[in-house]
Amino acid sequence: MSKKYDVVVIGAGPAGYIAAIRAAQNGLSVACIDEWRNKDGKNAFGGTCLNAGCIPSKALLESSELFHRAQHEFKKHGITTGDVAIDVAGMQKRRASIVRQLTGGVAGLLKANKVDGLVGHGKLLAGKKVEFTPVDGEPEIIDAEHVIIASGSTPIELGVAPFDSEFILDSWDALELDAVPDRLGVIGAGVIGLELGSVWARLGANVTIIEAMDNLLFMADRDIAKVAAKDFKQQGLDIKLGARLTGAKVNKDFVTVAYEDKGGEHTFDVDKLVIAVGRKPVTDNLLADDSGIQLDDRGFIVVDDECRTRVKGVYAIGDCVRGPMLAHKGSEEGVMVADLIVGEIAEVNYDVIPSVIYTAPEIAWVGLTEEQVNASGRPYKTGSFPFAASGRAKAMEQTSGMVKIISASDDDEILGVHIIGPMAGELISEAVLALEFSASTEDLQRTIHAHPSLAEAIHEAALAVDNRALNFPNR
Numbered sequence: 199m200s201k202k203y204d205v206v207v208i209g210a211g212p213a214g215y216i217a218a219i220r221a222a223q224n225g226l227s228v229a230c231i232d233e234w235r236n237k238d239g240k241n242a243f244g245g246t247c248l249n250a251g252c253i254p255s256k257a258l259l260e261s262s263e264l265f266h267r268a269q270h271e272f273k274k275h276g277i278t279t280g281d282v283a284i285d286v287a288g289m290q291k292r293r294a295s296i297v298r299q300l301t302g303g304v305a306g307l308l309k310a311n312k313v314d315g316l317v318g319h320g321k322l323l324a325g326k327k328v329e330f331t332p333v334d335g336e337p338e339i340i341d342a343e344h345v346i347i348a349s350g351s352t353p354i355e356l357g358v359a360p361f362d363s364e365f366i367l368d369s370w371d372a373l374e375l376d377a378v379p380d381r382l383g384v385i386g387a388g389v390i391g392l393e394l395g396s397v398w399a400r401l402g403a404n405v406t407i408i409e410a411m412d413n414l415l416f417m418a419d420r421d422i423a424k425v426a427a428k429d430f431k432q433q434g435l436d437i438k439l440g441a442r443l444t445g446a447k448v449n450k451d452f453v454t455v456a457y458e459d460k461g462g463e464h465t466f467d468v469d470k471l472v473i474a475v476g477r478k479p480v481t482d483n484l485l486a487d488d489s490g491i492q493l494d495d496r497g498f499i500v501v502d503d504e505c506r507t508r509v510k511g512v513y514a515i516g517d518c519v520r521g522p523m524l525a526h527k528g529s530e531e532g533v534m535v536a537d538l539i540v541g542e543i544a545e546v547n548y549d550v551i552p553s554v555i556y557t558a559p560e561i562a563w564v565g566l567t568e569e570q571v572n573a574s575g576r577p578y579k580t581g582s583f584p585f586a587a588s589g590r591a592k593a594m595e596q597t598s599g600m601v602k603i604i605s606a607s608d609d610d611e612i613l614g615v616h617i618i619g620p621m622a623g624e625l626i627s628e629a630v631l632a633l634e635f636s637a638s639t640e641d642l643q644r645t646i647h648a649h650p651s652l653a654e655a656i657h658e659a660a661l662a663v664d665n666r667a668l669n670f671p672n673r
């Protein structure tokens with residue numbers, strides 16, 4: 199007799215494992231299937247986020263930032279260190295240990311919530327049946343009342359520069375380099391290109407980034423992108439805009455990169471080349487031909503606002519469906535679906551999803567950019583406050599950047615908050631809460647912020663919206 203569960207989740211990344219835990223908390227019997235295998239050959243839960251994405255990249259960003267600050271900042275604090283050196287093996291050991299602890303933690307959480315964590319491949323068949331093939335085992339059929347697909351995404355490969363794991367790397371390879379390349383090329387100045395480019399640049403690599411768009415950070419507010427461009431330049435990142443990769447030739451021990459821009463064809467040589475031009479949904483061998491699930495023209499599983507597919511009882515969440523490819527977006531979809539299954543009211547507010555880029559300084563925003571508000575035709579007002587005027591930022595020696603707030607002129611509703619500066623990724627949560635509660639600028643103005651704190655910059659930016667900043671001259 200085949201096994202039966204109330205819910206079978208395919209994929210144990212931040213979308214899938216959170217959906218599984220929430221469903222179990224809701225009193226359902228749950229299995230969560232995952233086939234992720236790390237470079238050491240071991241299977242692990244946690245998906246891209248924990249094994250090859252958010253967590254390892256942030257571990258390296260922290261190490262490289264500390265290395266950079268020890269070299270360039272300690273002296274200002276009166277700290278003498280002698281020569282500061284980077285031990286890449288030590289740094290990578292720490293990264294791997296953090297990943298191991300957290301992925302082991304997910305396995306523990308599944309167990310504690312009585313979710314059956316099944317290691318192997320899952321495939322959706324017709325009639326809400328799932329074929330599960332354990333690692334080195336025979337396929338078996340599992341019956342499910344509800345199926346949640348959370349199969350995630352993988353890097354896009356370019357025909358002109360196929361991955362070889364040695365010279366032409368994807369983002370996962372780039373996180374596990376065992377030495378600092380002298381010359382690093384990156385294709386794509388998106389989130390991954392900027393974060394990984396920053397890591398290796400701070401550790402001493404000469405980094406050149408090729409970006410097809412004419413504007414850096416085209417999705418961010420222009421004022422913020424301008425500050426970012428200046429900071430990245432100062433940090434030595436050579437970003438070539440309006441440039442499209444046309445070829446990558448692997449020589450004996452280096453790569454010749456060819457690109458095209460307004461000025462014509464150019465080439466340059468690098469020791470390693472990272473391709474970071476976006477990610478695509480994973481659906482290979484996931485859906486039987488008669489599963490009834492529909493894919494869109496970019497390969498994403500088609501779902502409605504509540505993540506329902508066209509097949510009743512089958513949902514899809516996270517990177518394999520429309521919307522930003524962010525761990526927190528996938529997790530919230532997981533919570534929503536697990537609650538909808540038991541008949542609770544649940545939704546994801548897709549208008550209020552924070553974006554964070556973990557460069558130094560960090561960049562974070564929520565809501566609309568000034569360009570988007572302007573295009574909407576709604577009258578608006580803006581206010582900003584520079585971290586150079588923040589006592590806490592000065593004490594931290596991190597004064598680059600600002601907070602910018604955009605609010606409606608008619609009813610004072612906050613429409614967008616944009617931050618570039620120290621701990622922007624932490625600060626943005628206050629703005630997310632404000633937008634979630636449809637707060638007005640005045641709500642932020644009348645909220646007491648601890649002194650001295652970086653969050654005071656949000657308070658002051660809110661005051662500046664009405665030309666009432668107290669610690670910076672108004673316009």
Ligand code: FAD
Nearest residue numbers: 209211213233245246247251252320350516517523524525
């Ligand atoms: P995934 O995390 O990709 O997990 C999907 C899982 O499903 C995988 O384990 C996969 O093996 C498994 N699977 C797929 N198909 C099957 C199958 N048929 N059978 C069994 N198992 C299957 N996002 C952020 O929000 N913040 C960040 O700081 C951030 N940093 C990132 C840095 C990098 C370098 C990268 C690459 C990504 C980063 N992201 C970040 C994006 C984030 O990792 C993804 O948005 C997130 O992991 C998506 O979660 P998911 O659960 O949908 O998919």
Ligand code: NAD
Nearest residue numbers: 386388389390391408409410442443474475476477523554
């Ligand atoms: P991305 O979409 O952020 O950036 C890709 C960039 O590559 C774009 O700017 C694009 O214009 C450029 N590009 C595309 N083709 C090109 C070509 N042929 N030549 C030159 N440039 C080209 O994608 P990514 O950086 O690969 O990241 C993938 C996903 O992972 C993103 O959706 C992101 O949300 C997620 N992610 C999030 C975080 C975070 O939240 N901090 C960190 C890393 C990744």
